[in-house]
Amino acid sequence: MMRWAGSMSRDTSGTVKHSPLSAAMAHTIVKLTVKDVRFPTSLEQHGSDAMHTDPDYSVAYVVLDTDCGLRGFGFTFTLGKGTEIVVCAVEALSALVVGKCLQEIVSDFRAFYRLLTSDDQMRWLGPEKGVIQLATAAVLNAVWDLWARAEGKPLWKLLVDMDPEQIVSCIDFRYITDVLTEKEALDILMKAQAGKQQREDEMLKKGYPAYTTSCAWLGYTDQQLKQLCTDALKSGWTKFKMKVGADLEDDIRRCRLIREMIGPNNTLMIDANQRWDVAEAISRVSRLAEFKPLWIEEPTSPDDVLGHATISKALAPLGIGVATGEQCQNRVMFKQLLQASALQFVQIDSCRLGSVNENLAVLLMAHKFQVPVCPHAGGVGLCELVQHLILFDYVCVSASLDNRMCEYVDHLHEHFTSPVVIQDAHYMPPKDPGYSCEMLDSSVQRHEYPEGEEWKLLMK
Numbered sequence: 001m002m003r004w005a006g007s008m009s010r011d012t013s014g015t016v017k018h019s020p021l022s023a024a025m026a027h028t029i030v031k032l033t034v035k036d037v038r039f040p041t042s043l044e045q046h047g048s049d050a051m052h053t054d055p056d057y058s059v060a061y062v063v064l065d066t067d068c069g070l071r072g073f074g075f076t077f078t079l080g081k082g083t084e085i086v087v088c089a090v091e092a093l094s095a096l097v098v099g100k101c102l103q104e105i106v107s108d109f110r111a112f113y114r115l116l117t118s119d120d121q122m123r124w125l126g127p128e129k130g131v132i133q134l135a136t137a138a139v140l141n142a143v144w145d146l147w148a149r150a151e152g153k154p155l156w157k158l159l160v161d162m163d164p165e166q167i168v169s170c171i172d173f174r175y176i177t178d179v180l181t182e183k184e185a186l187d188i189l190m191k192a193q194a195g196k197q198q199r200e201d202e203m204l205k206k207g208y209p210a211y212t213t214s215c216a217w218l219g220y221t222d223q224q225l226k227q228l229c230t231d232a233l234k235s236g237w238t239k240f241k242m243k244v245g246a247d248l249e250d251d252i253r254r255c256r257l258i259r260e261m262i263g264p265n266n267t268l269m270i271d272a273n274q275r276w277d278v279a280e281a282i283s284r285v286s287r288l289a290e291f292k293p294l295w296i297e298e299p300t301s302p303d304d305v306l307g308h309a310t311i312s313k314a315l316a317p318l319g320i321g322v323a324t325g326e327q328c329q330n331r332v333m334f335k336q337l338l339q340a341s342a343l344q345f346v347q348i349d350s351c352r353l354g355s356v357n358e359n360l361a362v363l364l365m366a367h368k369f370q371v372p373v374c375p376h377a378g379g380v381g382l383c384e385l386v387q388h389l390i391l392f393d394y395v396c397v398s399a400s401l402d403n404r405m406c407e408y409v410d411h412l413h414e415h416f417t418s419p420v421v422i423q424d425a426h427y428m429p430p431k432d433p434g435y436s437c438e439m440l441d442s443s444v445q446r447h448e449y450p451e452g453e454e455w456k457l458l459m460k
């Protein structure tokens, strides 16, 4: 059983009094609701890249109701069409969650993670990949949100305050013990206890460094790129990512334009969103080497571990690393990418992997291999969520900011009850209890697909 600091107290007569928070821990999840919520971002080409030319940023949005009135919110991210399939998968998992008490779940979170991911019939749909894993992420994100709210803390702080044994008890080590045992994970966390408070204070004061992807979606005109770069520079951004991978001449022109705009000392990253075959990736990126990108992101299929290794090896002499992870389906794939030296930047995603539980495993493996974690964000709500994970990584795992930054995209934050706070190109640690997953009721209603007002208007 876990210990809950502050969840109970004694009055002057010595009688144990449970606080409302611990009462919340004892309460039961009585209902799971899931909604298909879509934003028509394709109208203005926000999010457009070499493979996803017209995305409508969307979520399968989960609400957990408990019998004490406390609610948990969670979601997974999609690009529009097909969200109804994820909704269906969440509904299929619902029976495994409803009726459970929060304390019962989190006191053996590893077992609960495995209950969702290893149901003997449903695991055939994955296991731990594709739509069923997206659904697992949505459900578990809501459970983590509920837990953090029950404790009255933002999720990052809930994690930071857990002792190493508690953290490790949330992770399913199945299939990764050949590179990371429970004991090794514990050792990493114990070692990082030194200086933890100092790092937490530093984050609260300065925030976590971020880079922007908002300036250079593939569908934007050169004029738009220029204007957005000018604005971003004025706001203090020093690290920029741009989309590449369609036409080579366009890539060269756009890279030159952005490098000229940001100057030689700021950081540039390029992202091909899986557009190329392996040899093509090497030749295309070599042609862009003169613009000094720090990394090429998703050069090829996210499943091609050895392909990424070949690309990494070929680009190393040019000083260009390989980054990937936003469509890396589970911890096993990350394990192989790390084992094969196939990536130089690990891009965790809060809605692709099996929620916080599986992300913890990846953070610890990345630390073991000494590969920096630079989370994927953007979409709708991904910035809100992943900031919690990277704050935990810095305070309790990596203890380093070298070559590390978290993606930021300036879209759709206005739909959240606790939107991200960016100051001087840094993520400021969230203060509200929970995992920052809750959306405004009005936004959910308006954007529910297809019957929300926004979609009714568009379909007229």
Ligand SMILES: [Mg+2]
Pocket: 271, 273, 297, 298, 326
């Ligand atoms: Mg990307």
